[in-house]
Each structure stands twice: as C-alpha cells, then as structure tokens.
Amino acid sequence: MTSLSPRKTGSHGSTDLGDLRRGNLSLVLEAIREHSGLARAEIADRTGLARASVTTLAADLIDVGMVEERAPAQSVTPGRPRVPLFIAPFPFCIVVIEIDIDVVIVEASDLSGTVIVENRALHARATKDPDQVLGLAADLATKIINLLSAAGHRIVEVAIVIGAPIDRGGRVIEFPELEWESMDLAALVASRLATFDGPVAVYNEASMSTLAEARFQRQARSSPVRDLVFLGSRTGISGGAISGGTLLEGSRGLALTPGHIVVRPGGTACRCGRRGCLLAEAGPTAVLSNTGLDQVVTLKGMNFALEQLVVNAQVGHPETMTELRRVGGLLSEVMGQLQAVLDPEIIVLGGYWAQVLPSLEIEAPPHVEVVATPLGERSPRIGALETVVARVIQNPLETARPFVDSNSHNQ
Numbered sequence: 555m556t557s558l559s560p561r562k563t564g565s566h567g568s569t570d571l572g573d574l575r576r577g578n579l580s581l582v583l584e585a586i587r588e589h590s591g592l593a594r595a596e597i598a599d600r601t602g603l604a605r606a607s608v609t610t611l612a613a614d615l616i617d618v619g620m621v622e623e624r625a626p627a628q629s630v631t632p633g634r635p636r637v638p639l640f641i642a643p644f645p646f647c648i649v650v651i652e653i654d655i656d657v658v659i660v661e662a663s664d665l666s667g668t669v670i671v672e673n674r675a676l677h678a679r680a681t682k683d684p685d686q687v688l689g690l691a692a693d694l695a696t697k698i699i700n701l702l703s704a705a706g707h708r709i710v711e712v713a714i715v716i717g718a719p720i721d722r723g724g725r726v727i728e729f730p731e732l733e734w735e736s737m738d739l740a741a742l743v744a745s746r747l748a749t750f751d752g753p754v755a756v757y758n759e760a761s762m763s764t765l766a767e768a769r770f771q772r773q774a775r776s777s778p779v780r781d782l783v784f785l786g787s788r789t790g791i792s793g794g795a796i797s798g799g800t801l802l803e804g805s806r807g808l809a810l811t812p813g814h815i816v817v818r819p820g821g822t823a824c825r826c827g828r829r830g831c832l833l834a835e836a837g838p839t840a841v842l843s844n845t846g847l848d849q850v851v852t853l854k855g856m857n858f859a860l861e862q863l864v865v866n867a868q869v870g871h872p873e874t875m876t877e878l879r880r881v882g883g884l885l886s887e888v889m890g891q892l893q894a895v896l897d898p899e900i901i902v903l904g905g906y907w908a909q910v911l912p913s914l915e916i917e918a919p920p921h922v923e924v925v926a927t928p929l930g931e932r933s934p935r936i937g938a939l940e941t942v943v944a945r946v947i948q949n950p951l952e953t954a955r956p957f958v959d960s961n962s963h964n965q
C-alpha cells in the first residue's frame with residue numbers, strides 16, 4: 555500500500571511539494587483517461603514530466619487501484635516492451651440516478667466511463683408524490699449499490715441528475731412537471747440509501763448534457779470546443795451553453811433556458827406566465843397534440859409517444875413533416891437569437907430533435923455548425939459521470955483515502 559501523505563523529499567516535505575505531487579498525479583491520470591493505453595514514455599512526452607517521475611506517479615496510481623497495466627503488444631523492435639496503462643475498471647465506480655418525469659434510471663460506471671450495470675423503472679407520475687418517486691429511485695440504487703459492494707467495488711459518489719434548476723446550495727428550486735418545490739434532493743435521496751454513507755450530490759440535466767456533448771465534440775475533433783450550445787427536447791425543452799470553455803450556469807442554474815425564449819409574441823400561454831415561449835409553441839405537448847399523438851401520451855407516456863413521432867417522421871407521414879418543419883422554423887429563430895448573444899461555433903441538438911434533424915429543415919446561423927447528438931438519452935448521465943471523474947482526477951489520492959484509511963467505511 556502506498557503512503558497517502560505528501561511524499562517528502564530531502565528535508566523539504568512542505569505543502570507545496572504535496573500540491574506539486576497532487577498536480578502531477580492529476581496530469582498523469584488525466585493523460586491516461588484521455589488516451590487509453592499510453593506507455594509511461596508517451597505520458598512523459600505529453601505531460602512534460604520526467605520519465606522517472608511518471609514511473610513513480612504511475613506506481614502510486616496503480617497502488618490505489620485507479621490505473622492498471624496490461625500486457626504489452628508483441629514488439630517487433632528490440633528493447634524494452636512498451637507497457638500500456640489504462641484506467642482500472644475496478645474497484646472505483648460512480649452511481650448516477652436520473653429522475654425524469656416518467657422514469658427513474660440508475661446506472662453505475664467505472665472511472666473510464668464504461669457502464670457496469672443499469673436499471674430503470676417507470677414511476678407513478680400521476681401521483682407526483684416525492685416519497686414514491688424518490689423511494690423508487692432509492693430502491694433501484696440500493697439494489698445496484700449492494701450488488702457493487704458485494705463484488706468489492708468502491709463507490710465514489712451517488713450523483714443525481716434532474717431536469718430542474720438547482721441553487722448554489724444544491725437545492726432543487728422547482729420541478730414543475732411533478733409540482734416539486736424547494737427540495738434538498740440530495741439529502742432526501744441520501745436518507746433513503748441505507749447501505750451507502752458516501753457523498754450524494756445533485757446536478758442539472760441540461761448542464762450535464764452540455765458538458766457531455768462538449769467532451770464528445772472535443773474528442774471527435776481532437777481539439778477543444780470553447781463555444782458550444784446544446785438544445786434538446788424530450789419531455790420538455792432544455793439547453794445549456796459553454797462560452798469561452800466555461801459552462802454558463804447563472805445565479806439559479808437557469809442560464810440558457812431555451813424553452814422560455816419568446817418565439818411568437820402574444821402566442822400560446824406558457825406555464826411561466828408569458829405568451830409565445832418556445833416550450834408553449836413547440837414543446838412536446840404541443841407537437842404531440844398537433845400530430846394526433848396526445849392519446850398515445852395519455853395511454854403510454856410521453857417518451858413512448860415521442861418514439862412514435864420519430865417513426866412517423868421516418869416514414870414521411872405528411873402531418874408530422876409539416877409540424878416538424880414548423881418546429882424547425884422556430885428553432886432556427888432561437889438559434890439566430892442565441893448566435894447574437896453567445897456566438898457559438900457549434901449547436902448540438904439532443905432528444906428527439908436529434909432523431910428528426912433532417913425533417914426540421916433547420917436554417918443554421920452563419921458560421922455555426924448544427925449537429926445531432928451521437929450520445930442519445932445517456933448524455934445527462936455521461937455528463938454527471940464526467941463531472942465526478944473530473945474531481946477524482948484533480949485529487950486521486952483524496953478519492954482513494956476513505957477506502958484505504960478505514961475498511962469500516964466501505965459500503
């Protein structure tokens with residue numbers, strides 16, 4: 555087992571050295587996560603660290619179980635074999651709970667982002683009772699937590715994702731679809747997780763999707779994406795923006811709420827009290843009603859009805875095509891307004907909009923690329939996972955410490 559206190563060199567075992575080592579561990583771990591299979595020499599080249607330092611730092615990360623060596627590929631050249639390093643799929647993992655208006659999804663992933671186990675269940679939206687919905691979420695999560703713990707996994711955090719504004723203290727301000735208001739969601743879920751005493755935190759779905767999309771685009775382009783807007787529609791309309799490389803959050807987590815951008819002044823009444831908002835004019839309720847699918851919503855829920863809408867678009871159903879062109883026109887207008895404010899290089903469409911992008915006939919603003927998300931419905935969960943992993947990378951030994959210090963704290 556490695557020492558978890560800052561390594562002392564000579565007589566200067568100062569905090570500065572601890573900070574330096576932590577920073578270097580973070581550099582090495584980040585390099586391995588961004589580029590699986592790098593050898594130590596390649597990590598040294600990428601990070602600018604000395605090869606000997608990389609060897610020591612990698613050994614520390616292997617000791618705490620965050621990194622592993624795999625068998626070297628057959629070398630055709632003489633000399634020492636090149637040993638590739640990977641993020642260890644075991645024991646560290648993160649559990650993400652997504653609370654949607656129809657469904658609860660619980661997913662556990664390792665630090666590389668690979669899903670270990672997933673479970674989901676429809677909740678009784680009709681009752682809107684937090685006890686029922688959170689009870690169901692906690693039951694699903696507890697089953698997964700117990701399964702992981704029994705197998706020796708170490709759960710770094712339980713992250714909750716919800717499509718609701720969250721204040722700086724982590725309270726959900728409101729979740730109108732279920733008529734929830736001012737809730738300490740993390741505490742309410744934590745109190746129901748009898749077999750988990752680690753950190754539980756809550757994250758905004760739109761922000762998490764935006765981060766996930768930016769990460770994907772960065773990897774796909776092998777270059778940073780500094781100005782990106784995400785717009786998505788599933789059971790509502792959500793959005794987020796990264797400006798100059800920073801996620802815009804706003805004072806109440808409401809920065810860029812595209813559903814309440816007015817697209818038709820004096821138009822349909824919106825639940826926010828104004829008229830003609832994008833949500834009222836082109837939200838899923840309006841679109842499903844205009845395409846004759848409101849009965850399907852009543853019988854089978856909104857997600858199912860949206861799947862039907864996508865199928866109708868794929869077969870070219872005329873009423874659906876007309877409606878999607880209308881939605882696309884309003885979306886194009888919103889994109890034009892967003893360009894004037896945020897000047898993004900790329901706008902990513904998510905939710906069902908991603909599946910019907912050609913039928914929307916979007917007129918992209920000049921110099922803006924409009925693309926469909928390749929991440930599907932997982933994007934908010936990927937974003938939450940990445941947010942937790944980013945914290946782990948900043949301070950890997952601090953993440954490992956509770957599990958090393960005391961086995962009694964293991965779940």
Ligand SMILES: [Zn+2]
Binds near residue numbers: 814824826828833
């Ligand atoms: Zn509104």
